Amino acid sequence: MPHYFHSVMLDRDKCKGCTNCIKHCPTEAIRVREGQAIIIEERCIDCGECIRICPNRAKLAITDPLEKLADYQYNIALPAPSLYAQFGPDVLPGNILSALLKIGFDEVYEVAVGAVAVSNHLRRYIEHRPRPQPVISSACPAVVRLMQVRFPGLLEHIAPIETPMEVSARLAREKARQEHGLADKAIGIFFITPCPAKVTAVKQPFGKRSYVDGAFSMSDIYGAILQRLSDAADDSRNSLSPALGVGWGKTGGENHAIKEHALLAVDGIHNVINVLEEIERGELADIDYVEAQACTGGCIGGPLTPQNLFVARVRMEKLLKKLADCRQPLPDFPSDPDYYRLPGPIPPRPTLQLSDDINQAITMLEEVEHITAQLPGLDCGSCGSPNCRALAEDIVRGYAENSYCVFKLRERLQLLASEIVDLAHKQPPAMGKHVK
C-alpha cells in the first residue's frame, strides 16, 4: 500500500524520458531514471504542472469513471464554479445543471453556494485578527500541500476553515437526507473537478473522511454536458449561482467575496512560492488574508479544464456581471463556527531531510555542498535530476552517481582516453625496432 494517494501518475508507454517535466516541478519531485520519469511520492503535491508541460502527454490525472454512479442509489453532482466558464457566452449555469441531471445525477448542489457560506465565515474569522498574520487560504489543496513540503513553518497561517467543496458536500448530503429520508450510504456525492489536487483532497483528506465520494474530471464530463446542452436550454433548471460564490472560480474571487480587509491574491504555483517566501521572511504582516491558487488564473486555469484560460476568463467576467443582477435567495447556512472548522491542524510533511540523525545530516549536507561545487552548475537536467544541486543531493542520498552528469562522464572519458594514448605509445622492452 502506498503511503500517499496521488491523482497525478505517469503513463509509462508514453514517457520518453525527455526531462522536460523535472525542472517545472515545484517540489523537485520528478527524476528520470532508465529513460523514464519517476515521481517521488512523498514530495508530489498533485499540482499538475507536469501534466501541463509534458510534450508527450505522459502525465495524467486519475479521476473516477462515470460508472461509479451505479454504486449509489442517489447521486449528487457538485459542479466547481470554474465549470461555468467552460462554455459559450449563451450558456447559463441553469443550462449546465440541467445537462448534469440528464447525464444521470439525481440532484446538483452548486459549490458556489457553499463558497458563499465559507466566505461569510472567513469574513468573521478574519475580523478577529487571528495571529499569525497574514491568514492564508485553505481552498487550494495544491498550495496547502506545497506548504506541508516546503513551508512547514507557515502552516499555522492557514485558515482553519473547510473548503467550499467540503462544505457544499456536507450541506448537500444533509439536504438529501432530510428531503428524501436517505441513508448516508445511499448517497453518492461527486465533485466535478478542475484539477488533480482536488481529487487527492477527496481520496486523502486531512481529516478522517471527506464528505465527497468521488471526483469526475471536468474535461471528461465536458463532452457529455455539451451534448445535452441544446435540449437543456428550454427546461433550464433554476440555478442559484450566487455571483460571490461563482467568483471563487477565478483569481481574486475569494477576496472579492470577503471584502473590506487588506487582501492579497496570488496565482500560479511559482508566484505563490515567491509570496510564501516573503511571508516566511516576516514580511506582509500588514496583509490580513492571502488568497493563493496554484493555477494561473485560479481554478478556471486548472489542468483538467477543457477551455483555454484566457477564453474562460472572459466568459467568467461576463457571467459574473450577469449573475450580480439576478440574485436568488440562498438557503440558511448553519451559523455554528465549528461546522466550518478543519478537523485539525495540518501536519508538516518533512520529506527534504537528508537523515533522521542531525549529525549525520550535517555531514551529508557538507558533502552536498562539496559535490555541488564540483558540478558544472549548468542545471541542464541531462542527469535526470532537476538541477546540479539536486543531483548532488541525490548522490549523497544514494539515488544517483557522479557519472550521471554528462560533463563529469566526459571528463573521466577524456582522462581515460589520454591514458590509453599514453599507454599505446609505450613499448614493451622485448619489442625491438624491427617489430612493427
Add this chain to the structure above:
Amino acid sequence: MEFSVQGMDFNRAGEAAAQIKKALQLVGMHVDTVRRAVIVAYEAELNIVIHARQGRLAAYIHPDRVEIEAVDEGPGIPDISQAMREGYSTAPDHIRKMGFGAGMGLPNIKKSASHMQLTSEVNVGTRLTAIINNQTSGD
C-alpha cells in the same frame, strides 16, 4: 555556507536567505529554528544591500544551533544602541519609498535570535553574529 552580497542589489536580496533555509531543511532543523534563522539571515542580507558596498553572509550549521555571520564593508554604525531601537533608520528616503529600511532590521534580528553581537567601525564596516538555538525535543 557562504554568500557574497552586493550593496544596492535589491533584485537578488533574499537569495542567500533562501539557500540557507533549504540547507536547514535538508538537515532537519526544527521548524521554528528554520523560521527564525530565515528572518535573521534575510534582515542581515538586506542590511548589507541597503547600507553597505558589499559584504558576505555566512551560515554555520551545528546540531544545536545555527550561527549567522554578516560582515560588510560600508559606512558602519556610529551609535549601536540607537540603531537597535525600533523604527530608527538611517536608510535614505528613496529606499524607504521602496518599502525597505523601516528601521526594523536589527530589532527583528534581536527578536528572532537567541544571541546577537554587533560590532562596527565608522567608514570601515560592520560585523554581525547571531546565534539561533535549535529547539530539540529535549527542551
